[in-house]
Amino acid sequence: MVLTRITPRHTVSIPNEFQKAIPAGQEVAISLDKQGRLVITPVKKINAALMSSFGMWSDRTDIPTDSVKYVRQIRKGKRLNDLKARTR
Numbered sequence: 001m002v003l004t005r006i007t008p009r010h011t012v013s014i015p016n017e018f019q020k021a022i023p024a025g026q027e028v029a030i031s032l033d034k035q036g037r038l039v040i041t042p043v044k045k046i047n048a049a050l051m052s053s054f055g056m057w058s059d060r061t062d063i064p065t066d067s068v069k070y071v072r073q074i075r076k077g078k079r080l081n082d083l084k085a086r087t088r
Helices: 043-057 067-075 080-087
Strands: 028-032 038-042
Touching (some): 028 043, 038 043
Antiparallel strands (some): 028 038
């Protein structure tokens, strides 16, 4: 465990051993876990994870690229006749 202090301006000094992982100027997302600890995640890592999972779906022509449109399509009811026609 490494201790640091939050200044009156609500800034946090990054201890030396973590400065390589989070260089100055890097954009980070900050959240709290269930135990109340701050979790600092570089936005580059979040975007990389999203892009790696995007590759799984990128070639699908049956899924709209607009996620809102896709969710609406899923929620829309299907007629039984339409479903039978697709399975043939």
